[in-house]
Structure formats: structure tokens, C-alpha cells
Amino acid sequence: MINGYGGSILRVDLTTRSVKREPVTPELAHDWLxxxxxxxxxxxxxxxxxxxxxxxxxxxxLATGPLSGTLWPCSAKIVWGTKSPLTGGYIDSNMGGLxxxxxxxxxLDMIIVEGASATPVYLWIDDxxxxxxxxSGYWGKGSVDTEYALKHDLGEDFQIATIGTxxxxxxxxxxxxxxxxxxxxxxGTAAVLGSKKLKAIAVRGSTPIPVANIEGLQKHTTSxxxxxxxxxxxxxxxxxxxxxxxxxxxxVGVIPVNNFQHAQYAKKxxxxxKYMREQIYVRDKGCYAxxxxxxxxxxxxKYDVYVEGPEYETIGLMGSNLGMDSIEEIAxxxxxxxNLGMDSIxxxxxxxxxxxxYQRGILTxxxxxxxxxxxxxxxxxxxxxxxxxxxxxIGATFAEGALAAARIIGRDTEKFVVQVKGLDYSAYxxxxxxxxxxxxxxxxxxAQHTRAWAIVQDITMGRGTxxxxxxxxxxxxxxxPLMEVLxxxxxxxxxxxxxxxxxxTALNLVTGQxxxxxxxxxxxxxxxxxxxAFWTREVDGFGRAWDxxxxxxxxxxxxxxxxxxxxxxxxxxxxxxxxxxxYRWDQNGLPTVQRLREIGLGYVADDxxxxxxxxx
Amino acid sequence: xxxxxxxxxRCTGCRLCQLTCSAQNFRLNTHxxxxxxxxxxxxxxxxxxxxxxxxxxxxxxxxxxxxxxDANGAYVIDESTCxxxxxxxDACPQQAIFRSPASPHPYMCNLCGACLANCAAQVLIWEExx
Numbered sequence: 001m002i003n004g005y006g007g008s009i010l011r012v013d014l015t016t017r018s019v020k021r022e023p024v025t026p027e028l029a030h031d032w033l034x035x036x037x038x039x040x041x042x043x044x045x046x047x048x049x050x051x052x053x054x055x056x057x058x059x060x061x062l063a064t065g066p067l068s069g070t071l072w073p074c075s076a077k078i079v080w081g082t083k084s085p086l087t088g089g090y091i092d093s094n095m096g097g098l099x100x101x102x103x104x105x106x107x108l109d110m111i112i113v114e115g116a117s118a119t120p121v122y123l124w125i126d127d128x129x130x131x132x133x134x135x136s137g138y139w140g141k142g143s144v145d146t147e148y149a150l151k152h153d154l155g156e157d158f159q160i161a162t163i164g165t166x167x168x169x170x171x172x173x174x175x176x177x178x179x180x181x182x183x184x185x186x187x188g189t190a191a192v193l194g195s196k197k198l199k200a201i202a203v204r205g206s207t208p209i210p211v212a213n214i215e216g217l218q219k220h221t222t223s224x225x226x227x228x229x230x231x232x233x234x235x236x237x238x239x240x241x242x243x244x245x246x247x248x249x250x251x252v253g254v255i256p257v258n259n260f261q262h263a264q265y266a267k268k269x270x271x272x273x274k275y276m277r278e279q280i281y282v283r284d285k286g287c288y289a290x291x292x293x294x295x296x297x298x299x300x301x302k303y304d305v306y307v308e309g310p311e312y313e314t315i316g317l318m319g320s321n322l323g324m325d326s327i328e329e330i331a332x333x334x335x336x337x338x339n340l341g342m343d344s345i346x347x348x349x350x351x352x353x354x355x356x357x358y359q360r361g362i363l364t365x366x367x368x369x370x371x372x373x374x375x376x377x378x379x380x381x382x383x384x385x386x387x388x389x390x391x392x393x394i395g396a397t398f399a400e401g402a403l404a405a406a407r408i409i410g411r412d413t414e415k416f417v418v419q420v421k422g423l424d425y426s427a428y429x430x431x432x433x434x435x436x437x438x439x440x441x442x443x444x445x446x447a448q449h450t451r452a453w454a455i456v457q458d459i460t461m462g463r464g465t466x467x468x469x470x471x472x473x474x475x476x477x478x479x480x481p482l483m484e485v486l487x488x489x490x491x492x493x494x495x496x497x498x499x500x501x502x503x504x505t506a507l508n509l510v511t512g513q514x515x516x517x518x519x520x521x522x523x524x525x526x527x528x529x530x531x532x533a534f535w536t537r538e539v540d541g542f543g544r545a546w547d548x549x550x551x552x553x554x555x556x557x558x559x560x561x562x563x564x565x566x567x568x569x570x571x572x573x574x575x576x577x578x579x580x581x582x583y584r585w586d587q588n589g590l591p592t593v594q595r596l597r598e599i600g601l602g603y604v605a606d607d608x609x610x611x612x613x614x615x616x
Numbered sequence: 617x618x619x620x621x622x623x624x625x626r627c628t629g630c631r632l633c634q635l636t637c638s639a640q641n642f643r644l645n646t647h648x649x650x651x652x653x654x655x656x657x658x659x660x661x662x663x664x665x666x667x668x669x670x671x672x673x674x675x676x677x678x679x680x681x682x683x684x685x686d687a688n689g690a691y692v693i694d695e696s697t698c699x700x701x702x703x704x705x706d707a708c709p710q711q712a713i714f715r716s717p718a719s720p721h722p723y724m725c726n727l728c729g730a731c732l733a734n735c736a737a738q739v740l741i742w743e744e745x746x
Contacts, residue, residue, distance in 0.1 A: 070645055071635045098631070105646065148659070156655065180658050206717060208638070208646035218639040222733045225632075229736055238736070282661040284737070286630030288647075291736030293628035297661040306659045 002029050003212040004066035004511040006104040006205075010130065012123060014196050015056060015115030019130045024109050030513065033523070035065035035485040036092045038110055039081035040530045043090065044604065046112075049537055049611065053085035053188075054170060054195040056116035062103075062161075062201070063110040065487025069101030069209050069288065071221050072506040073228070073498075074489035076100060076287035083538065084187040084445070085195075086172040086346070086401045087422040090534045091187030091445045094484050095161075096287030096295075097179030099203060102159035106205030113198060122150070122200040127207070135199040140165060142339030143177035150202055158202045164341020166389040167194035171399040173346035173424075177338060181295065181308020182287065185343040187423060187445055188401075212512030220502070220509055225291045228496045234292075237495045238284065241294030242312035243273030249316070253561030254429045254436075254455060256321040258359075258375055259352035260418045260552050263429040264560035265320040272315075276327045282306070292491055303332035310334045310344075313449075316427025317348025322355060323375030336382055340389040346401065349417070349424030350388065351381050353402040356416050363409070369393040415551035421446035421535075430549065431557040432565035433458040435469040438575045441547045442473060444481075444531040450490070452476035463562075466571050470578025478524045485527065526599045529583075529591050533604045536590055536613045543588035547576055590614050617689040619670055620727065621743045627663040629656055633731035633740060640730035642718040649718035651725045653711060665739060668712040668725040674704040689745070690727040698722070 001007060008021040032041055039061045051057045061081045068075055078100035084091035103109070106127050113123075117132070120139035124131045138146045143164035150160045160178065167174035167190030174190035175183045193199075211217055228234055236244060246268065249255040253263040269275060280300050285308060286293035299306050310318070310330045318337070319330040337347045351373075357363040358373035365372055369387065371380045387395025398405045403422045406414040418425040423446020430437035435454035440447035452473045461468060479500060483490045486507060492498040500517065507515050536542050553567040576589065584595045593616050596605035608614045634650035642649045653666030668691060675683045675691070682697035683704060693704070698721040705713045705722050713724045732740050 071632075071639055073632075101631075101647065105648070144659075206648065208644040208649070208718075211645040214639050214643050214645055217645070218636065218730075221636075225734050225736055234736075284626075284628045285661075286628030286737075288630065289632050289635055290628070290630045291632060291734065293630060293737055295628075299661070306661060 001210050002026060003210045004070070005029055005034075006064070006107045006109045006209065008107050009110045009112065010108050010125070011112045011114065012132070013115045014113065014117040014121065014132065014198060017117070017132050019132070029066070033066060033485050034109060035063050035068070035077070035487050036079045036081065036481060037485045037523070037527045038063045039079060039092050040090070040527050040534065042112065043081060043083065044530055044534050047083055051083055053083045053088065053192060056196070058083050058192055060113040060189060060192050060196070061110065062113070064100045064104055065485055066511050067507060068487030069104045070211060070506075070510050071217050071289060072488065072510070073221060073225055074287065074290045074292065074492050075487060076290060077484060077487045077489055078103070079484050080176055080184040080189045082189050082192045084189075085170070085191045086188040087446050089421060089446070089538055090531045091189060092484065093184040093186040093189060093445070095176065095178055095182045095184040096290075096489065097159070097182035098288045099159040099161055099178050100487060101288050102203045102205050104205070104209050105207055106203055107207055111201070113193070113196060116195060117197040120197050120199050122202060123198065124154075125201070125203040127205055138199050139168060143341040144180060144339045146200055147177065147180065150200055154202055155204075158204045160200055160202045162200040162341070163190040163193050164339060164389070166341045167191055169389060169391050169399065170194050171342060171389060171391070172401045172404070173343045173350070174341050175343045177341060181285075181297070181338060183338070183343070185345060186448055190341055211510050213509045217506065217509040220505055224492075224498055224502055228291055228492060228498060231496050234496055237294060237491070238292050240273035240277065241296055243276055243296070243310070243315060245312050246272040246315055249312070249428065251561065252455070252459060253557070254433060256316050256425070256427050256429050258323050259321060259356040259416065260425070260429055261356070261558075262560055263431065263557055263562050267325060268320070270326040271319045271324070271330060276310070279327055280331055287489065290489065292496070294491060298331055300328045300331040302328040305332050305335045307331050307335035307338060313427045314344040314348070317345050317352070321348055321352045321427070322381055324378060325376055329378040333378065333381060333385070336385055340385060342385070342389060345426055346424045347385060347388070349419070350398045350402045350405070351384060353405065353417055354384060354398060357409070357413060362411060362413060367394055418550045418552055419447055420549065421546055423447050425550065428455055429562070430553055431567065432463040432562040434463070434466050434567070434571060434575055435461070435472050437549050437553060437567065438469055438473045438579060439476070441549055441576070442477070442579055444528060444535070451480055453494075463565070466574040466578070468578075469575055470582050473579060474582035477528060478521045481527065482520055482524050485524070522599070526601060529596060529599060529601055530604060532591055533596070533601065533608060536608060537611060543590055544576060547589055548572065617745045618742050619689065619745065620667060620725065620729070620732070621741050622665045622667050623739050623741070624663060624665040626737045627654065627665050627739045628737050629654060629663045632734045632736070636731045636734045638718070640728055641726070644718055649716045651714060651723055652731060653714065666710055666712045669710055671709065674708055674713060677703050677707040679703060688727050691724055692726065693721055693723060695721045
């Protein structure tokens, strides 16, 4: 027994239909902690170099952290990882809900899915019993519909993660869904599950998670929750969650409008958290052990549809970025992509790209099979999303992701796609936010906001300046990804200002170890270098050229609070120089042999040298 | 004496009450040993909260008179008398008498109140006796 851990890793081979449990060793627990660190390590160590993401040789990793499923507030995170079919590089994406606790109650800290089944299957886990079961009765169903069907068939006490038809059809931004509306959204992990014909994972467990000092943990938890409840922002964030940032993003000119052509939205008051609360609110919903309950479960009367959300990212990408009229349109689009099983960020990006091509006359009504892809046309967007999920008509092109679609369409359309490394931007424009732009440029999965959300620093340090921004992003990239190593949510820290040291205290109470912030940050740097090494190994010519911002950022913002703002190559170079310097990488942004050895990744350095990716 | 009022319309389904209850009463990190039950109802979108409200229906149902009321007004099952027949579990109109591997006998809320401190949504609050 290792405190903080279920104790085993489940290896599932869908080709041979065999499963085996491997023990979590004290070394693995102590040296690599869990969550995304395990994923990075196993991905580098076990995936054959150059593996096709949708081949049987790719693997999907599902990992909890030592705090996942514990009493510690917001210990609800579980991380999915694979070689991304969307980007060709490292991807991990986390979800909340309750499944992380159930998995650990079944004695499991990680599942590794290997091989591929010839027919649809789902993985059934009931404590020590594991079966690969026929899923033909669920294949073809939506993500949420599949979860309801499996709960009906297996019992409410099973926790279930599913893919939708988009995952079955290998849509490269298909996502995994759990607990009605929690998604591991980014990078197309569900397409990899679809290629393996794995429709769902259902798990139930009964063994409590071993904790070194449960009395201490309870005391610490109660003290931190008491602190949180007394913070001024607590009731507001509990009420509105991420939607509370909508007005602010509009006021500072970072909300995406019509595929990032503008950054302020005239209909802001019809898509913000306040309007959402008035129009479609049903209930606040919380993930496991979460005193915040930031998620909002809603019902749109206009479209007769329930959905968990929309969150701010969906409001931005599927609302203002598509020119939608109100929160009701966003809710129905959100419900559609949730059940089809597609990332609402990349879905929003794909539809916005299509609408801009339509706006510019590059693609026409005929190209879209008769759909009028005008800004704000919710019916057009809904039909188009279905074409994508089913790969019918032009949907097959956009199912490859917006960047790949642009390369298929040609005609210099790549410049309209707002992405880095093939992963579409989250809902923060960066015409006048260099630190945030650098965060997108250097996030280890592509343009995602969660690794470093640096807009606040852009505003406090100056929106036109690049000075010190490399260090800002470096620092954020050390702390924030640790949340996904430990298996916890960042919101208590980010929104309610729970001290990071309180997380470290919780980790030590749970594990009985003596981790320090200094040690954890050094560990975080090791993990970041490892994911960078994975990109270096997998992508020919990887380096500085892959860390560039989208072409749109070089064009002047025509109006709004950031009118006239644009990025220059000089700024981009300054940002990357400062950032690479902080990591002690070379001028091309590649880890050096010396640095890799210093941080305990000598074997990775040797491997990259042997493959000719870096030089000794 | 006081009892716990449940305002289930505020429940977010986070299970902190159950986690806290299990830690307080059994020294276990789980939501599954709790003396309180949460049942999600979706797609309608609400959570049923099952908690003993001291109605007393269980008391006469017990064939071996193992159930009594303690000084705080909580209903308690005497483990040395209980034969684990399950009559109280079946009879409870609140579905608030539980079984788990944490105990060889059923149990219900003992009014320890630990859960209230961690229920940030204030679903659970103290109320002086009716």
C-alpha cells in the first residue's frame, strides 16, 4: 500500500483482449508522482517513435494523481493523454467529475489502453474484476446518451467516460465525456479511442484511498474551505464560474469575435454569465470534493435542451466568435458538440474558419452542401457540426481540424486559422497580449490557455511590451501543470487565492512524504522538458518555427479597445528569446544535452542524440 | 437540541459532505462510507440528499430493539444487539440508513455535524429543535 494511490496500473490490450495489473512501485509514486507526469513518462518510454496516432500502436493513458479522489478541495482531476491525431505531438487533457475517485476506489491509478479491437467494445471494471465487453449496442450513440444508457444498464454507482459519434468517426478534435458535461476536450484523444473501437470505460470500486494522515487532512481541508468561504470572490465565482470573465474579456478586448477579426462583442450582454443565469439556469454543479461548484447546469427552453455549461471558452468560441445572438444559441451548440463528442474550442474554431471562408467568398453555399454559413446562423452551424461529426460532404475536410482543412482547401487560407501546432486558440485574443500569446506559442499541447493564463500580467506589465514576459510564462508553466500532476483543480488557487503551499501541505498529509515547493517546481521543469523532448522526437524539424503565433496576430485589430494593435516578428523573437533563455534551451528552442542531464533526463538526451534530433 | 436541515435544491453533488462524514466517523478517505446519501438525477438536473431527519419510523421496526435515541437526539443502532436483518434500511422513508464495508451493521446520521463545516453550498444547516 502506498498512501495516496490505488496501487495498480491496468494495462488493457484490445488486440489480444487481455488485461493485466501492474503494481505502482514506490519509485514511480515518489519520483514521478502521477497524472500528466506519468503520461509524459510512459508516452516517451513506450510509444514507438513516429507512431501513427490512429494506429493500433498508439496508446491512450488515463492517469490520476496522488490527490485525486481525496478529501482535499477540488481533488477531481483525471488526465487523458496520447500522441495527438490533431497535432502529431504530445497531448494531455484533463476532466473533472467523479470517475477519478471511482478508479482509485477500484485500486487503479492509471489505465493504459493498447492495441485495437475489431469490433466496438467498452471496458468494464468492478473492483478487481475487469472485462472487455461488447459495445455494439452503444456504438452510434452520442456521448451523453451513451453515459445515460450505460448507467441505466449497469447502475447509477458506475462512473462512466464515453466517446460520441465524432470519436467513432475519427474526428481529430473528438473529446471524451464524463458526468454529463465534464470533458477531456483537447487534441482528439477520443479519435484515438475511436480508432481502437473503445466506446466507453465504466468503473466502480469499493476500497477507500489510503491516506497517511486522514485526521490532519480533514482539519486542513476544513480550514481551507473556511478560508475560501470568507473570500469576497467566493460567492461570485460559485455563482457564475468561468462565465464571470466574459464581461472582463470584452472590456479589455480579448474576447474573440467572428474568428478573431474583432475583440469586442456588441451582444456581450446577451451571452454573459448574468444573462445566462437569468435565462437558462437550472443548478450549480460541482465536481468531486469541490466547494466552489463553478459549473452551471442549464436548460434552453427555446431549443428544449439541457446542457452542462456553457463555460466561458464555449461562450467565446461558439458564441461571439461565431456571431451568435444569445446564450440560448450557445447552449444548443454546446449540447450538440457535447453529445457528438467534439471539443467545443476546436469545434468553434472549425465553424468560425468556415464562416470566414464563406464571408470572403472563398467557399460558397454550394461548397457547404446548401448551408448558408453566415455569422450568427445557428442552424447552419448545427448542420455543419453534424457533417463534421459524421464526415459527410465538406464535413470530412473540417473533421481533420481547421489547420489541416486549410491545407486541403489551399488558396492561402491557412492564414485564417487561429492555432499553434495545429491546436486551436482558446477564447483569448492576443493582438495586444504578448504574454498570453507566448503562453499559446509554447504550451506543450498547442494553443491552450490552461498551462499559463497570462493576460492579467499583460495588463499589469503593459500590453505592448515583451520585457519580462518570457519569465512570466516560464513561472506559470511550472506551477499550473503541477495541478494536473497532483490531480487537482487550479481554481481554488487561481480564483480564490488558496495558497500553493496549502496544496503542498495536503500532498504531504495524503502521501506521508516531505515534498517541498522547490522540489516540485524542479520536478515540473523536468516534466516540461520531457514533453518538449517528445515533440522534438516526433516532429521532423521541430523547434522555433513551431512556436510561432497565428498569422492573424500580425494584422491590425480594426476596432475595439485594442484598435490598431498587432504583433511584429521582432516582438515574437524577443518573447521566444526570453522564454528559451529561462528554460536554458538553445536558440532553436530545443532542450540541450547538458540541461537534460542536469534535470535527470540523461536517458532522453541520449535518445535524442542517437536519433539525430539534438547534438551533443 | 438541534437537528440538520437539508436544502437539497442547493446541492451541487460534490460529495464533500460524504467525504467529510467518512473521514470523521470511520477515518476513511471515501464518499462511500458516509451517513448521508447523494443521488444525482439527470438530465433533469438535481441531486437527492438522503439524511436521517429523526422521524423515528425505524425504531419500532427493529425486531431486536437495537435502535435508540441518544442524548443529542440522534438515532443510534447498538451494534452488539443488531442482527443486520435490514428491516430499518428498508423501512426508512428517507432512504437514510446505510450499509458499507466500513461497518458490519447499518448506520445513520449521528448528528456529529462535521459535514456542515465543509458544505460550502450550505445545503446542510443546523436548526434548533422544532
